[in-house]
Amino acid sequence: MNYIRKTLNWTAATLLPLAFIACTDHMDDPTSQKMMITVENVLDSRPLVESGTFKGVGTPPVILPGESVTIKFSAAKGEALTYATMYGWANDLFFAPVNPGIQVYQADGTPIEGDVSSQIKLWDNGTRINKAPGKTVMHPGVTDSQNIKEVKGVDAQGNTYLPASSMMQATLKYDGSSYFTLTLKNMTGGTANETPFSPGVWAVSYIVGGNLLNPAPLYTMDQPTANGMTSIAEAGDNAPLSNYLTGATGIFTPLSPILVVVYNGIDNPIFKNGENDRGEGLKELAQKGNADPLAAFLMGKPGVKKVYVLPAPTTKVLLPIINGQPGSSVSQELDVVAGDRIAIATMYGFSNDWFFTSMGNGTDATQKGDISTGIKLYDNGTAVDQFPGAGITQFNLAGTPLTESKAIMPVPNPNPFTTLPEINHFIKVTLN
Structure with a gap:
């Protein structure tokens, strides 16, 4: 840590x-x-006050186009929610907010509610060569060794993507007493980037004196992937990263x-x-x-x-x-x-x-x-x-x-x- x-x-x-x-x-x-x-x-x-997992309701438990999942969490002013889930029909792409995560309070302490999709980005884990995304993409694919990069419409191999905020809708609701519910909805149905989302993980870091104890619990841009993110990005397996987060979560x-x-x-x-x-x-x-x-x-x-x-x-x-x-x-x-x-x-x-x-x-x-x-x-x-x-x-x-x-x-x-x-x-x- x-x-x-x-x-x-x-x-x-x-x-x-x-x-x-x-x-x-x-x-x-x-x-x-x-x-x-x-x-x-x-x-x-421990640096993380809370962490957890989410998944779809089917078998396998992916989040299909049109389906939603929710994350319920508590946060103090300055704390943020981060999460990660795989772009299922790609080689090693994942969705996650920009670090340190989705801000949930305004500067005056007023809870933020509504659409926060603009804070979501699509990321390339850097461990596989990207093939054209879609239902027929072959997993795991050809090994690569690059740092984590944001996919800004086009990946390193020239494949194109809608903005992350058009593929995944994130809606924040304040439940009172510092509790929030974040709803993630798969919006890819009928688009050129149709895909399921994998089971995912989420985390909230403690804030001490205005500084988050761990401002990047899941990934670091321009750095090699670590701590189990590869399992999510390549295979939609959230267990390794969940185990890592569990060890970093506590009092x-x-x-x-x-x-x-x-x-x-x-x-x-x-x-x-x-x-x-x-x-x-x-x-x-x-x-x-x-x-x-x-x-x-x-x-x-x-x-x-x-x-x-x-x-x-x-x-x-x-x-x-x-x-x-x-x-x-x-x-x-x-x-x-x-x-x-x-x-x-x-x-x-x-x-x-x-x-x-x-x-x-x-x-x-x-x-x-x-x-x-x-x-x-x-x-x-x-x-x-x-x-x-x-x-x-x-x-x-x-x-x-x-x-x-x-x-x-x-x-x-x-x-x-x-x-x-x-x-x-x-x-x-x-x-x-």
Whole structure:
């Protein structure tokens, strides 16, 4: 995957609370011991938020002239849908939008609807010599070794084609809550370029700080074909490219600066499962990654001994594992005594209002080792949920959260949007 950390220069405008360390007025206790808390983002991230396949209804499952298929997907502002399907009666031609794909929002965030066929192009995979297209074309044909090129009316061998937008109609419909349906219709019937379309693949890349993590998931113009596109372009077999996309599809999220609170003689001061947000600052953490309001409130709460907000060096947010590079981590030395407890909180950055936090009454502050089993993902209940990483109202994707008022509850898994990794594959918390 050609996505690296330099694409993540986005934290200046998002998830940037002012980090501070604060404590209430306690004298040092001679019985105290020093503990080091470390929080790591251990998510093995993926660049594609969604991907899938489509096919016709017959046997074989091609899309014949006059037939249509639909693709249902979710997207945030700046994200695009790309797809690929074979021009069936040719040697190695395929239809696909120009990278990065079909744009689905206007600059102001208004969903785009209607005919978007003009964004579709016909491409030559470069792996076969093109014969005259038609029902009698012989597959696979004579081997060639060229880069992927757009077919602009005439291929390299002089065969002619209608514009892609005349052969394939693409219609976009907004279904609400960041969901779209793209309908592809085969319009080649009765033309000189009549052809079936093969089963295909589609994908949507995450956008981070205005940059798509993978702006060319399927092909790159003027580069050799790769990752299974040849199987689609030559034989209409979408399985190899689908397998590749599946491996590149999953979860990507930063974690906001970590709030750590040390307390004694009280219940977990951050929240209680089943209650509505208390209006003490947790909403700002869960929706925007800003822990400062909650930290300021906790500082004055009886029983709270110390409060920390820990940003990662340079990036402020804790980035996940990217291309095998370790995720971000933060550490803080604590002075604790027997009876002290610790709780943490951090935003699931690419959500509407999900946050990781300590369950129940937190963790014994003198306990040593991995305490990640005490962490759970909760829905703050203050913003309407959308597909994580593909929602138009997610604050860290340039959106404005839509208000709701529900009790704080664990995020179900699987949930209506996706299946998440286990908590210990997101966040690791240790005390030593």
